[in-house]
Amino acid sequence: MKPAIEVAGLSVHYGEVRALDDVSLRVSPGRVTGLIGMNGSGKSTLFKSIMGVIRPDRGSVLVAGATPAAARRRGLVGYVPQSEDVDRAFPVSVRDVAMMGRYGRLGFTRRARPQDRAAVARALDRVGLAEYADRQIGQLSGGQAKRVFLARGIAQDARILLLDEPFAGVDKRSEATIVRLLRELAAEGRTVLVSTHDLHALPRLADEAVVLLRRVVFHGTVSGALRPETLAPAFGVDVLAPERAA
Amino acid sequence: MSILELVLEPLRYGFMVRALATTVTAAVVCALLSCWLVLIGWSLMGDAVSHAVLPGVVIAYIVGVPFAVGALVSGALAVALIGAIRDASRVKEDAAIGIVFTTLFALGLVLISVTPSQTDLNHIVFGNVLGVSAADVVQIVVLAAVALAALVVKRRDLTLYAFDPTHAHAIGIDPKRLGALLLGLLALTSVVASQVVGVILVVAMLIVPGATAYLLTDRFGRMLLIAPAMSALCAVVGIYLSYWLDASSGGLVVVVQGAVFGLVFLLGPRHGVAGRRLTRPRRRPAGTSPEEAAA
Numbered sequence: 371m372k373p374a375i376e377v378a379g380l381s382v383h384y385g386e387v388r389a390l391d392d393v394s395l396r397v398s399p400g401r402v403t404g405l406i407g408m409n410g411s412g413k414s415t416l417f418k419s420i421m422g423v424i425r426p427d428r429g430s431v432l433v434a435g436a437t438p439a440a441a442r443r444r445g446l447v448g449y450v451p452q453s454e455d456v457d458r459a460f461p462v463s464v465r466d467v468a469m470m471g472r473y474g475r476l477g478f479t480r481r482a483r484p485q486d487r488a489a490v491a492r493a494l495d496r497v498g499l500a501e502y503a504d505r506q507i508g509q510l511s512g513g514q515a516k517r518v519f520l521a522r523g524i525a526q527d528a529r530i531l532l533l534d535e536p537f538a539g540v541d542k543r544s545e546a547t548i549v550r551l552l553r554e555l556a557a558e559g560r561t562v563l564v565s566t567h568d569l570h571a572l573p574r575l576a577d578e579a580v581v582l583l584r585r586v587v588f589h590g591t592v593s594g595a596l597r598p599e600t601l602a603p604a605f606g607v608d609v610l611a612p613e614r615a616a
Numbered sequence: 617m618s619i620l621e622l623v624l625e626p627l628r629y630g631f632m633v634r635a636l637a638t639t640v641t642a643a644v645v646c647a648l649l650s651c652w653l654v655l656i657g658w659s660l661m662g663d664a665v666s667h668a669v670l671p672g673v674v675i676a677y678i679v680g681v682p683f684a685v686g687a688l689v690s691g692a693l694a695v696a697l698i699g700a701i702r703d704a705s706r707v708k709e710d711a712a713i714g715i716v717f718t719t720l721f722a723l724g725l726v727l728i729s730v731t732p733s734q735t736d737l738n739h740i741v742f743g744n745v746l747g748v749s750a751a752d753v754v755q756i757v758v759l760a761a762v763a764l765a766a767l768v769v770k771r772r773d774l775t776l777y778a779f780d781p782t783h784a785h786a787i788g789i790d791p792k793r794l795g796a797l798l799l800g801l802l803a804l805t806s807v808v809a810s811q812v813v814g815v816i817l818v819v820a821m822l823i824v825p826g827a828t829a830y831l832l833t834d835r836f837g838r839m840l841l842i843a844p845a846m847s848a849l850c851a852v853v854g855i856y857l858s859y860w861l862d863a864s865s866g867g868l869v870v871v872v873q874g875a876v877f878g879l880v881f882l883l884g885p886r887h888g889v890a891g892r893r894l895t896r897p898r899r900r901p902a903g904t905s906p907e908e909a910a911a
Contacts, residue, residue, distance in 0.1 A: 442787065443788040461839060463835070466836070473772070479769050479770070481772075509834075
Protein backbone atom coordinates (compact mmCIF):
# COMPACT_ATOMS: atom_id res chain seq x y z
CA MET A 371 0.00 0.00 0.00
CA LYS A 372 1.19 3.53 -0.76
CA PRO A 373 2.45 5.17 2.46
CA ALA A 374 0.47 8.15 3.75
CA ILE A 375 3.58 9.74 5.21
CA GLU A 376 7.01 9.07 3.79
CA VAL A 377 10.02 10.52 5.59
CA ALA A 378 13.42 9.98 4.02
CA GLY A 379 16.80 10.85 5.53
CA LEU A 380 15.36 13.66 7.64
CA SER A 381 17.76 15.70 9.78
CA VAL A 382 16.82 18.77 11.81
CA HIS A 383 19.07 20.95 13.98
CA TYR A 384 18.14 23.67 16.44
CA GLY A 385 21.34 25.68 16.53
CA GLU A 386 23.94 23.23 17.86
CA VAL A 387 21.33 20.73 19.05
CA ARG A 388 20.54 17.81 16.76
CA ALA A 389 16.80 17.08 17.08
CA LEU A 390 16.44 14.50 14.30
CA ASP A 391 19.25 12.56 12.68
CA ASP A 392 18.69 10.76 9.39
CA VAL A 393 15.13 9.64 10.14
CA SER A 394 13.43 7.48 7.53
CA LEU A 395 9.90 6.31 8.12
CA ARG A 396 6.85 5.12 6.18
CA VAL A 397 3.47 5.45 7.88
CA SER A 398 0.65 3.40 6.37
CA PRO A 399 -2.96 4.55 5.96
CA GLY A 400 -5.77 2.76 7.77
CA ARG A 401 -3.61 2.09 10.79
CA VAL A 402 -2.86 3.66 14.14
CA THR A 403 0.87 4.16 14.55
CA GLY A 404 2.28 4.90 17.98
CA LEU A 405 5.32 7.18 18.12
CA ILE A 406 7.14 6.64 21.39
CA GLY A 407 10.18 8.25 22.89
CA MET A 408 11.11 10.34 25.88
CA ASN A 409 10.98 14.12 26.03
CA GLY A 410 13.51 15.58 23.62
CA SER A 411 13.54 12.44 21.48
CA GLY A 412 12.31 14.44 18.49
CA LYS A 413 8.61 13.46 18.43
CA SER A 414 7.36 17.04 18.25
CA THR A 415 10.06 17.95 15.74
CA LEU A 416 8.96 15.06 13.53
CA PHE A 417 5.35 16.28 13.72
CA LYS A 418 6.39 19.82 12.87
CA SER A 419 8.37 18.51 9.90
CA ILE A 420 5.37 16.56 8.63
CA MET A 421 3.24 19.71 8.92
CA GLY A 422 5.98 21.77 7.32
CA VAL A 423 6.23 24.15 10.29
CA ILE A 424 9.99 23.67 10.29
CA ARG A 425 12.22 23.13 7.32
CA PRO A 426 14.57 20.16 7.54
CA ASP A 427 18.31 20.62 7.10
CA ARG A 428 18.41 17.46 5.03
CA GLY A 429 16.01 14.84 3.77
CA SER A 430 12.44 15.01 2.56
CA VAL A 431 8.88 14.54 3.73
CA LEU A 432 6.05 13.42 1.48
CA VAL A 433 2.45 13.53 2.67
CA ALA A 434 0.02 11.51 0.54
CA GLY A 435 2.69 11.53 -2.15
CA ALA A 436 2.95 15.32 -2.26
CA THR A 437 4.94 18.02 -0.46
CA PRO A 438 3.71 19.06 3.01
CA ALA A 439 2.68 22.44 1.52
CA ALA A 440 0.45 20.78 -1.07
CA ALA A 441 -1.03 18.49 1.60
CA ARG A 442 -1.80 21.52 3.78
CA ARG A 443 -3.56 23.30 0.95
CA ARG A 444 -5.75 20.23 0.47
CA GLY A 445 -6.51 20.13 4.21
CA LEU A 446 -5.22 16.58 4.51
CA VAL A 447 -3.44 16.97 7.82
CA GLY A 448 -5.29 17.45 11.13
CA TYR A 449 -3.37 18.25 14.29
CA VAL A 450 -4.32 17.69 17.94
CA PRO A 451 -1.92 19.81 20.02
CA GLN A 452 -0.52 18.81 23.39
CA SER A 453 -2.26 20.29 26.40
CA GLU A 454 0.53 22.77 27.24
CA ASP A 455 0.15 24.38 23.81
CA VAL A 456 -3.53 25.23 24.33
CA ASP A 457 -4.71 28.36 26.15
CA ARG A 458 -7.76 26.93 27.90
CA ALA A 459 -8.78 30.40 29.13
CA PHE A 460 -9.17 31.60 25.52
CA PRO A 461 -12.75 32.85 25.05
CA VAL A 462 -13.88 30.35 22.41
CA SER A 463 -16.61 27.74 22.67
CA VAL A 464 -16.36 24.04 21.86
CA ARG A 465 -18.28 24.70 18.64
CA ASP A 466 -15.96 27.59 17.68
CA VAL A 467 -12.90 25.34 17.95
CA ALA A 468 -14.48 22.53 15.93
CA MET A 469 -15.51 25.08 13.29
CA MET A 470 -11.85 26.08 12.89
CA GLY A 471 -11.41 22.68 11.25
CA ARG A 472 -13.58 23.94 8.39
CA TYR A 473 -11.70 27.23 7.79
CA GLY A 474 -9.48 25.78 5.08
CA ARG A 475 -12.50 25.20 2.84
CA LEU A 476 -14.28 28.48 3.66
CA GLY A 477 -14.08 31.75 1.79
CA PHE A 478 -12.20 34.98 2.50
CA THR A 479 -14.10 35.88 5.68
CA ARG A 480 -14.50 32.22 6.83
CA ARG A 481 -18.24 32.60 7.19
CA ALA A 482 -19.71 29.17 7.92
CA ARG A 483 -22.24 27.67 5.49
CA PRO A 484 -25.06 25.32 6.54
CA GLN A 485 -23.03 22.27 5.49
CA ASP A 486 -20.16 23.43 7.72
CA ARG A 487 -22.46 23.78 10.72
CA ALA A 488 -23.80 20.31 9.99
CA ALA A 489 -20.28 18.85 9.74
CA VAL A 490 -19.32 20.46 13.06
CA ALA A 491 -22.47 19.15 14.74
CA ARG A 492 -21.75 15.65 13.44
CA ALA A 493 -18.13 15.81 14.60
CA LEU A 494 -19.11 16.98 18.10
CA ASP A 495 -21.75 14.27 18.28
CA ARG A 496 -19.20 11.68 17.29
CA VAL A 497 -16.77 12.61 20.08
CA GLY A 498 -19.65 12.79 22.56
CA LEU A 499 -19.57 16.54 23.13
CA ALA A 500 -22.77 17.65 21.39
CA GLU A 501 -24.32 18.85 24.64
CA TYR A 502 -21.20 20.90 25.49
CA ALA A 503 -21.10 22.77 22.16
CA ASP A 504 -21.69 26.18 23.74
CA ARG A 505 -19.27 25.75 26.65
CA GLN A 506 -16.10 27.79 26.84
CA ILE A 507 -13.24 25.29 26.43
CA GLY A 508 -11.84 26.03 29.90
CA GLN A 509 -14.99 24.53 31.42
CA LEU A 510 -14.15 21.03 30.21
CA SER A 511 -12.09 18.24 31.71
CA GLY A 512 -8.69 17.51 30.16
CA GLY A 513 -10.06 14.53 28.26
CA GLN A 514 -13.04 16.46 26.94
CA ALA A 515 -10.73 19.22 25.74
CA LYS A 516 -8.70 16.65 23.81
CA ARG A 517 -11.88 15.41 22.17
CA VAL A 518 -12.73 18.97 21.07
CA PHE A 519 -9.53 19.05 19.03
CA LEU A 520 -10.22 15.57 17.70
CA ALA A 521 -13.66 16.86 16.64
CA ARG A 522 -11.87 19.71 14.85
CA GLY A 523 -9.83 17.15 12.88
CA ILE A 524 -13.01 15.18 12.08
CA ALA A 525 -14.86 18.34 10.99
CA GLN A 526 -11.87 19.07 8.78
CA ASP A 527 -12.21 15.54 7.35
CA ALA A 528 -8.44 15.22 7.66
CA ARG A 529 -7.07 12.07 6.05
CA ILE A 530 -4.02 12.17 8.29
CA LEU A 531 -4.35 12.88 12.01
CA LEU A 532 -1.35 13.80 14.14
CA LEU A 533 -1.91 13.66 17.90
CA ASP A 534 0.72 14.99 20.28
CA GLU A 535 0.53 13.28 23.69
CA PRO A 536 -3.28 12.88 23.65
CA PHE A 537 -3.36 10.99 26.94
CA ALA A 538 -1.43 13.43 29.11
CA GLY A 539 -3.70 14.71 31.89
CA VAL A 540 -6.62 12.61 30.63
CA ASP A 541 -8.76 10.44 32.91
CA LYS A 542 -9.17 6.72 32.16
CA ARG A 543 -12.71 7.06 30.82
CA SER A 544 -11.75 9.77 28.31
CA GLU A 545 -8.67 7.79 27.37
CA ALA A 546 -10.83 4.76 26.49
CA THR A 547 -13.13 7.02 24.43
CA ILE A 548 -10.21 8.55 22.55
CA VAL A 549 -8.67 5.12 21.87
CA ARG A 550 -12.00 3.85 20.50
CA LEU A 551 -12.40 6.95 18.29
CA LEU A 552 -8.89 6.67 16.89
CA ARG A 553 -9.44 2.98 16.08
CA GLU A 554 -12.67 3.91 14.26
CA LEU A 555 -10.98 6.70 12.33
CA ALA A 556 -8.19 4.35 11.24
CA ALA A 557 -10.79 1.75 10.20
CA GLU A 558 -12.23 4.39 7.85
CA GLY A 559 -8.89 4.45 6.07
CA ARG A 560 -7.42 7.49 7.79
CA THR A 561 -3.83 7.61 8.93
CA VAL A 562 -3.45 8.10 12.68
CA LEU A 563 -0.03 8.94 14.13
CA VAL A 564 0.01 9.30 17.91
CA SER A 565 2.99 10.43 19.92
CA THR A 566 2.83 9.17 23.48
CA HIS A 567 4.91 8.13 26.41
CA ASP A 568 1.86 6.39 27.87
CA LEU A 569 3.14 2.92 27.11
CA HIS A 570 0.38 0.95 28.82
CA ALA A 571 -2.25 2.39 26.43
CA LEU A 572 -0.22 1.35 23.41
CA PRO A 573 -1.33 -2.29 22.91
CA ARG A 574 -5.02 -1.33 22.80
CA LEU A 575 -4.37 1.77 20.70
CA ALA A 576 -1.80 1.06 18.05
CA ASP A 577 -1.33 -1.39 15.19
CA GLU A 578 2.36 -0.63 15.01
CA ALA A 579 4.91 1.40 16.89
CA VAL A 580 7.92 3.57 16.14
CA VAL A 581 10.52 4.13 18.85
CA LEU A 582 12.32 7.42 18.36
CA LEU A 583 15.53 8.72 19.87
CA ARG A 584 16.55 11.42 17.40
CA ARG A 585 16.63 8.55 14.92
CA VAL A 586 14.31 5.57 14.42
CA VAL A 587 15.39 2.98 16.99
CA PHE A 588 12.63 0.52 16.16
CA HIS A 589 9.67 0.27 13.80
CA GLY A 590 7.40 -2.78 13.98
CA THR A 591 4.83 -4.45 16.16
CA VAL A 592 3.72 -2.90 19.44
CA SER A 593 4.86 -5.92 21.42
CA GLY A 594 8.23 -5.67 19.73
CA ALA A 595 8.49 -1.99 20.64
CA LEU A 596 7.62 -2.69 24.26
CA ARG A 597 10.40 -5.25 24.72
CA PRO A 598 12.83 -4.02 27.39
CA GLU A 599 15.80 -4.39 25.06
CA THR A 600 14.11 -1.94 22.63
CA LEU A 601 12.94 0.56 25.23
CA ALA A 602 15.99 0.61 27.48
CA PRO A 603 18.28 2.36 24.96
CA ALA A 604 15.49 4.75 23.86
CA PHE A 605 14.58 5.86 27.36
CA GLY A 606 17.88 5.28 29.08
CA VAL A 607 16.16 3.39 31.90
CA ASP A 608 13.62 0.61 32.32
CA VAL A 609 10.48 2.73 32.09
CA LEU A 610 8.01 -0.10 31.98
CA ALA A 611 8.34 -0.90 35.68
CA PRO A 612 7.14 2.50 37.00
CA GLU A 613 4.50 2.70 34.25
CA ARG A 614 3.01 -0.63 35.33
CA ALA A 615 3.10 0.36 38.97
CA ALA A 616 1.13 3.54 38.12
CA MET B 617 -26.17 73.93 36.28
CA SER B 618 -28.31 71.07 35.02
CA ILE B 619 -26.91 67.84 33.67
CA LEU B 620 -28.20 68.74 30.23
CA GLU B 621 -26.17 71.93 30.25
CA LEU B 622 -23.11 69.99 31.42
CA VAL B 623 -23.49 67.80 28.37
CA LEU B 624 -24.54 70.39 25.81
CA GLU B 625 -22.37 73.39 26.61
CA PRO B 626 -19.09 71.94 25.32
CA LEU B 627 -20.79 70.95 22.06
CA ARG B 628 -21.17 74.62 21.13
CA TYR B 629 -17.46 74.61 20.34
CA GLY B 630 -16.27 73.10 17.08
CA PHE B 631 -13.04 71.91 18.65
CA MET B 632 -15.00 69.93 21.25
CA VAL B 633 -17.13 68.24 18.61
CA ARG B 634 -14.01 67.32 16.64
CA ALA B 635 -12.33 66.09 19.82
CA LEU B 636 -15.25 63.85 20.67
CA ALA B 637 -15.51 62.48 17.12
CA THR B 638 -11.83 61.67 16.80
CA THR B 639 -11.47 60.26 20.31
CA VAL B 640 -14.46 57.97 19.93
CA THR B 641 -13.20 56.84 16.51
CA ALA B 642 -9.73 56.07 17.83
CA ALA B 643 -11.16 54.44 20.95
CA VAL B 644 -13.34 52.05 18.94
CA VAL B 645 -10.56 50.91 16.57
CA CYS B 646 -7.99 50.55 19.35
CA ALA B 647 -10.46 48.61 21.49
CA LEU B 648 -11.25 46.13 18.69
CA LEU B 649 -7.56 45.53 18.04
CA SER B 650 -6.87 45.21 21.77
CA CYS B 651 -9.10 42.11 21.98
CA TRP B 652 -6.59 40.15 19.89
CA LEU B 653 -3.50 41.78 21.38
CA VAL B 654 -4.35 40.81 24.98
CA LEU B 655 -5.21 37.24 23.98
CA ILE B 656 -2.04 36.69 21.95
CA GLY B 657 0.04 38.30 24.68
CA TRP B 658 1.21 41.13 22.47
CA SER B 659 0.73 44.00 24.91
CA LEU B 660 4.45 44.70 25.01
CA MET B 661 4.55 44.46 21.21
CA GLY B 662 1.72 47.01 21.09
CA ASP B 663 3.73 49.28 23.34
CA ALA B 664 6.77 48.84 21.12
CA VAL B 665 5.12 49.42 17.75
CA SER B 666 3.06 52.39 18.97
CA HIS B 667 6.25 54.13 20.18
CA ALA B 668 8.36 53.05 17.25
CA VAL B 669 6.10 54.72 14.69
CA LEU B 670 7.32 58.14 15.86
CA PRO B 671 10.43 58.54 13.64
CA GLY B 672 8.43 57.34 10.63
CA VAL B 673 5.71 59.88 11.31
CA VAL B 674 8.24 62.70 11.70
CA ILE B 675 10.01 61.77 8.46
CA ALA B 676 6.64 61.51 6.71
CA TYR B 677 5.90 65.04 7.95
CA ILE B 678 9.24 66.32 6.65
CA VAL B 679 8.92 64.61 3.26
CA GLY B 680 5.24 65.47 2.96
CA VAL B 681 3.66 62.04 2.65
CA PRO B 682 0.74 60.76 4.78
CA PHE B 683 1.66 59.92 8.39
CA ALA B 684 0.30 56.39 7.93
CA VAL B 685 2.98 55.57 5.34
CA GLY B 686 5.78 56.61 7.66
CA ALA B 687 4.17 54.78 10.56
CA LEU B 688 3.89 51.52 8.60
CA VAL B 689 7.53 51.67 7.46
CA SER B 690 8.74 52.57 10.93
CA GLY B 691 6.57 49.93 12.62
CA ALA B 692 7.74 47.24 10.19
CA LEU B 693 11.35 48.26 10.81
CA ALA B 694 10.81 47.92 14.55
CA VAL B 695 9.32 44.43 14.22
CA ALA B 696 12.12 43.33 11.89
CA LEU B 697 14.80 44.67 14.24
CA ILE B 698 13.21 43.00 17.27
CA GLY B 699 13.08 39.68 15.42
CA ALA B 700 16.67 40.01 14.20
CA ILE B 701 18.05 40.79 17.67
CA ARG B 702 16.04 38.01 19.29
CA ASP B 703 17.01 35.37 16.73
CA ALA B 704 20.62 36.31 16.09
CA SER B 705 21.83 36.98 19.62
CA ARG B 706 21.40 35.63 23.12
CA VAL B 707 19.27 38.64 24.08
CA LYS B 708 15.71 37.59 24.93
CA GLU B 709 12.63 39.02 23.23
CA ASP B 710 11.52 41.40 26.02
CA ALA B 711 14.97 43.00 26.10
CA ALA B 712 15.03 43.18 22.28
CA ILE B 713 11.65 44.95 22.33
CA GLY B 714 12.84 47.35 25.03
CA ILE B 715 15.99 48.24 23.12
CA VAL B 716 14.36 48.75 19.73
CA PHE B 717 11.30 50.76 20.67
CA THR B 718 13.05 53.13 23.04
CA THR B 719 15.80 53.76 20.49
CA LEU B 720 13.34 54.44 17.67
CA PHE B 721 11.18 56.61 19.94
CA ALA B 722 14.27 58.55 21.00
CA LEU B 723 15.26 58.94 17.35
CA GLY B 724 11.81 60.41 16.76
CA LEU B 725 12.31 62.91 19.57
CA VAL B 726 15.69 63.93 18.09
CA LEU B 727 14.14 64.37 14.64
CA ILE B 728 11.36 66.52 16.11
CA SER B 729 13.91 68.71 17.89
CA VAL B 730 15.75 69.49 14.64
CA THR B 731 12.64 69.91 12.49
CA PRO B 732 11.31 73.44 12.03
CA SER B 733 7.65 74.00 12.94
CA GLN B 734 7.70 71.48 15.70
CA THR B 735 4.39 72.24 17.36
CA ASP B 736 2.40 69.80 15.22
CA LEU B 737 4.88 67.05 15.92
CA ASN B 738 4.97 67.51 19.67
CA HIS B 739 1.24 66.91 19.54
CA ILE B 740 1.97 63.44 18.22
CA VAL B 741 4.03 62.68 21.31
CA PHE B 742 1.65 63.99 23.94
CA GLY B 743 -1.60 64.12 22.02
CA ASN B 744 -3.65 67.24 21.43
CA VAL B 745 -7.17 66.17 20.79
CA LEU B 746 -8.57 69.62 21.47
CA GLY B 747 -6.43 70.99 18.64
CA VAL B 748 -7.28 68.61 15.80
CA SER B 749 -8.17 70.35 12.56
CA ALA B 750 -10.92 69.34 10.16
CA ALA B 751 -8.23 67.85 7.89
CA ASP B 752 -6.91 65.78 10.81
CA VAL B 753 -10.42 64.48 11.42
CA VAL B 754 -10.67 63.31 7.82
CA GLN B 755 -7.32 61.51 8.02
CA ILE B 756 -8.18 59.87 11.33
CA VAL B 757 -11.58 58.70 10.12
CA VAL B 758 -10.19 57.29 6.85
CA LEU B 759 -7.37 55.38 8.57
CA ALA B 760 -9.71 54.14 11.27
CA ALA B 761 -12.22 52.96 8.67
CA VAL B 762 -9.51 51.00 6.83
CA ALA B 763 -8.31 49.35 10.06
CA LEU B 764 -11.85 48.67 11.20
CA ALA B 765 -12.84 47.06 7.91
CA ALA B 766 -9.76 44.83 7.88
CA LEU B 767 -10.34 43.72 11.48
CA VAL B 768 -14.00 42.94 10.93
CA VAL B 769 -13.50 41.10 7.63
CA LYS B 770 -10.55 39.00 8.88
CA ARG B 771 -11.75 38.59 12.47
CA ARG B 772 -12.18 34.82 12.26
CA ASP B 773 -8.71 34.31 10.80
CA LEU B 774 -7.17 36.61 13.41
CA THR B 775 -8.89 34.68 16.20
CA LEU B 776 -7.65 31.41 14.73
CA TYR B 777 -4.16 32.92 14.63
CA ALA B 778 -4.41 34.06 18.25
CA PHE B 779 -5.77 30.72 19.44
CA ASP B 780 -3.85 28.10 17.48
CA PRO B 781 -1.36 29.30 14.82
CA THR B 782 -0.11 25.71 14.33
CA HIS B 783 -3.57 24.58 13.24
CA ALA B 784 -3.79 27.60 10.93
CA HIS B 785 -0.54 26.47 9.35
CA ALA B 786 -1.72 22.84 9.13
CA ILE B 787 -4.80 23.80 7.10
CA GLY B 788 -2.87 26.02 4.71
CA ILE B 789 -3.55 29.43 6.28
CA ASP B 790 -0.22 31.20 6.68
CA PRO B 791 0.12 32.41 10.30
CA LYS B 792 3.04 34.67 9.35
CA ARG B 793 0.80 36.66 7.02
CA LEU B 794 -1.88 37.00 9.69
CA GLY B 795 0.74 38.14 12.20
CA ALA B 796 2.01 40.70 9.70
CA LEU B 797 -1.54 41.91 9.05
CA LEU B 798 -2.09 42.40 12.77
CA LEU B 799 1.19 44.30 13.15
CA GLY B 800 0.37 46.49 10.16
CA LEU B 801 -3.01 47.31 11.64
CA LEU B 802 -1.26 48.02 14.94
CA ALA B 803 0.99 50.61 13.25
CA LEU B 804 -1.97 52.17 11.44
CA THR B 805 -4.05 52.32 14.60
CA SER B 806 -1.14 53.83 16.50
CA VAL B 807 -1.14 56.79 14.11
CA VAL B 808 -4.87 57.26 14.60
CA ALA B 809 -4.68 57.11 18.38
CA SER B 810 -1.48 59.09 18.79
CA GLN B 811 -3.21 62.19 17.42
CA VAL B 812 -5.72 61.85 20.25
CA VAL B 813 -3.87 60.67 23.35
CA GLY B 814 -0.30 60.88 22.07
CA VAL B 815 2.24 58.18 21.29
CA ILE B 816 3.05 57.71 24.97
CA LEU B 817 -0.50 56.76 25.96
CA VAL B 818 -1.61 54.89 22.82
CA VAL B 819 -0.63 51.60 24.40
CA ALA B 820 -3.26 52.09 27.11
CA MET B 821 -6.02 52.30 24.50
CA LEU B 822 -4.52 49.20 22.84
CA ILE B 823 -4.58 47.05 25.98
CA VAL B 824 -7.06 48.25 28.60
CA PRO B 825 -10.36 47.79 26.68
CA GLY B 826 -9.56 44.24 25.56
CA ALA B 827 -8.35 43.26 29.02
CA THR B 828 -11.50 44.73 30.61
CA ALA B 829 -13.79 42.90 28.17
CA TYR B 830 -11.86 39.67 28.71
CA LEU B 831 -12.74 39.85 32.41
CA LEU B 832 -16.42 40.25 31.56
CA THR B 833 -17.11 37.46 29.09
CA ASP B 834 -16.07 34.00 27.92
CA ARG B 835 -17.22 34.70 24.35
CA PHE B 836 -14.84 36.34 21.92
CA GLY B 837 -17.74 37.71 19.86
CA ARG B 838 -18.98 39.56 22.94
CA MET B 839 -15.51 40.88 23.67
CA LEU B 840 -15.58 42.49 20.23
CA LEU B 841 -18.73 44.39 21.26
CA ILE B 842 -17.96 45.13 24.92
CA ALA B 843 -14.44 46.48 24.37
CA PRO B 844 -15.31 49.17 21.76
CA ALA B 845 -18.52 50.16 23.59
CA MET B 846 -16.70 50.56 26.88
CA SER B 847 -13.77 52.33 25.26
CA ALA B 848 -16.03 54.79 23.42
CA LEU B 849 -17.93 55.59 26.60
CA CYS B 850 -14.68 56.15 28.51
CA ALA B 851 -13.49 58.42 25.71
CA VAL B 852 -16.60 60.59 25.93
CA VAL B 853 -16.45 60.76 29.73
CA GLY B 854 -12.73 61.56 29.59
CA ILE B 855 -13.19 64.38 27.08
CA TYR B 856 -16.03 65.92 29.09
CA LEU B 857 -14.01 65.68 32.30
CA SER B 858 -11.10 67.39 30.60
CA TYR B 859 -13.41 70.24 29.50
CA TRP B 860 -14.90 70.81 32.92
CA LEU B 861 -11.73 70.18 34.93
CA ASP B 862 -9.53 71.97 32.39
CA ALA B 863 -7.07 69.07 32.51
CA SER B 864 -5.21 66.86 30.00
CA SER B 865 -7.79 65.25 27.70
CA GLY B 866 -5.68 62.29 26.56
CA GLY B 867 -4.63 61.71 30.12
CA LEU B 868 -8.20 61.71 31.39
CA VAL B 869 -9.44 59.32 28.68
CA VAL B 870 -6.82 56.80 29.77
CA VAL B 871 -7.39 57.40 33.49
CA VAL B 872 -11.13 56.74 33.03
CA GLN B 873 -10.37 53.54 31.08
CA GLY B 874 -8.00 52.41 33.81
CA ALA B 875 -10.59 53.18 36.50
CA VAL B 876 -13.21 51.11 34.67
CA PHE B 877 -10.74 48.25 34.40
CA GLY B 878 -10.12 48.54 38.14
CA LEU B 879 -13.83 48.36 38.89
CA VAL B 880 -14.30 45.32 36.66
CA PHE B 881 -11.22 43.68 38.11
CA LEU B 882 -12.63 44.09 41.61
CA LEU B 883 -16.35 43.72 41.06
CA GLY B 884 -16.76 41.90 37.74
CA PRO B 885 -19.40 39.16 38.04
CA ARG B 886 -17.43 36.47 36.24
CA HIS B 887 -13.73 36.96 36.80
CA GLY B 888 -13.70 39.90 39.23
CA VAL B 889 -11.82 39.40 42.49
CA ALA B 890 -14.85 40.08 44.71
CA GLY B 891 -17.32 38.35 42.39
CA ARG B 892 -15.18 35.24 42.26
CA ARG B 893 -15.02 35.10 46.04
CA LEU B 894 -18.80 35.35 46.32
CA THR B 895 -19.58 32.74 43.68
CA ARG B 896 -16.70 30.35 44.30
CA PRO B 897 -18.73 27.72 46.22
CA ARG B 898 -21.22 27.54 43.33
CA ARG B 899 -18.75 27.82 40.49
CA ARG B 900 -16.94 24.55 41.05
CA PRO B 901 -19.86 22.15 40.46
CA ALA B 902 -21.16 24.34 37.62
CA GLY B 903 -17.82 24.10 35.84
CA THR B 904 -17.58 20.36 36.30
CA SER B 905 -19.16 18.14 33.72
CA PRO B 906 -21.68 15.51 34.84
CA GLU B 907 -19.48 12.91 33.19
CA GLU B 908 -16.50 14.02 35.24
CA ALA B 909 -18.49 14.20 38.46
CA ALA B 910 -19.61 10.62 37.87
CA ALA B 911 -16.07 9.38 37.31
